[in-house]
Structures are given as C-alpha cells and as structure tokens.
Amino acid sequence: MNVFAKIIAGEIPADKVFENERILVIKDIAPQAPVHLLFIPKEDVKDLQCLENLSLVSEMVEIAKSLAESMNLKKGYRFVTNVGSDGGQEVPHLHFHLLAGRPLGSIS
Ligand code: AMP
Numbered sequence: 001m002n003v004f005a006k007i008i009a010g011e012i013p014a015d016k017v018f019e020n021e022r023i024l025v026i027k028d029i030a031p032q033a034p035v036h037l038l039f040i041p042k043e044d045v046k047d048l049q050c051l052e053n054l055s056l057v058s059e060m061v062e063i064a065k066s067l068a069e070s071m072n073l074k075k076g077y078r079f080v081t082n083v084g085s086d087g088g089q090e091v092p093h094l095h096f097h098l099l100a101g102r103p104l105g106s107i108s
Contacts, residue, residue, distance in 0.1 A: 004040050004093040018067065023060060025067070034101025035071065039064065045094040047083045064098050073100045 007014045008024060017037055018025035028036040039060045045051050064079050077100035082089040 002091050002093050004038075004091055004095060005044065008040065008042050018063060022056060023063060025063065028097070032097075033099040033104065035073065035077070035099065037067070037098040039096040039098065041094055046092050047089060047094055048081050049083055051094060060096055064096070067098070068100070071100075076100065078104050 006012045015027040024040045026038050028038050041056045068077055079098050081096045
C-alpha cells in the first residue's frame with residue numbers, strides 16, 4: 001500500500017484541509033511553497049494516464065478554485081500533477097499539487 005492509500009484508509013495521519021466521498025485534500029508533509037496542498041482521489045488510480053473517470057479531474061479543479069478563493073490566493077497559484085518517473089512522480093497514486101505563496105518561476 002502506498003502512503004496516500006494508507007492516509008485514505010486512516011492508517012496514517014494527515015493534515016486534512018478538505019474531504020468528501022471522492023476526494024481528500026491534505027497539506028504536503030514537505031512543502032515546497034508557503035501553501036502546498038495535495039488533491040488525492042480516493043479511487044485507487046496510479047496516475048493521470050490510468051484515470052478513466054475524468055469527472056474526478058474537473059471536481060478537483062473546482063475544489064482547487066474554491067480553496068484558492070477562500071485562502072485569498074489573489075497573486076496566483078500552480079496546480080499540477082506529476083506522471084511517471086520523468087514527470088517526477090514519487091507516490092504511485094494520482095494526486096495534484098496546489099502550490100502558492102511565493103513566485104514559483106517558470107517550469108523547467
Ligand atoms: P510526487 O513527487 O508528485 O509523487 O509528490 C508526492 C508528494 O507527497 C511529495 O510532495 C511529498 O512531500 C508528499 N508526501 C509524501 N508523504 C506524505 C505524507 N505522509 N503526508 C503528506 N504528504 C506526503
């Protein structure tokens with residue numbers, strides 16, 4: 001079981017920001033920016049390439065927009081997912097990062 005599956009199962013703790021039946025949002029344990037959230041679908045999906053239910057993506061985008069509004073991220077944010085080894089994915093369970101609170105620069 002990967003770390004996000006364990007968090008979803010309640011086997012290890014996480015700092016939860018939002019939760020519904022399909023999606024969990026937590027604070028990243030090693031934040032790369034003042035705001036660093038992880039959007040994790042509860043469905044067992046390895047990455048974006050394996051995802052068949054694309055409505056999950058639009059739901060995560062809706063939640064990201066809503067949280068950005070409530071957290072007053074007026075200067076912007078980045079919402080990204082890493083896919084596979086070249087994409088820099090470490091945890092093999094689909095998740096999106098929301099980063100904000102400092103200038104993030106361009107993507108290399
Ligand atoms: P990725 O490289 O896209 O797979 O991102 C995995 C992210 O999960 C990294 O930013 C880690 O810091 C984060 N992470 C790993 N373990 C935990 C945990 N137990 N709680 C919260 N975030 C975690």
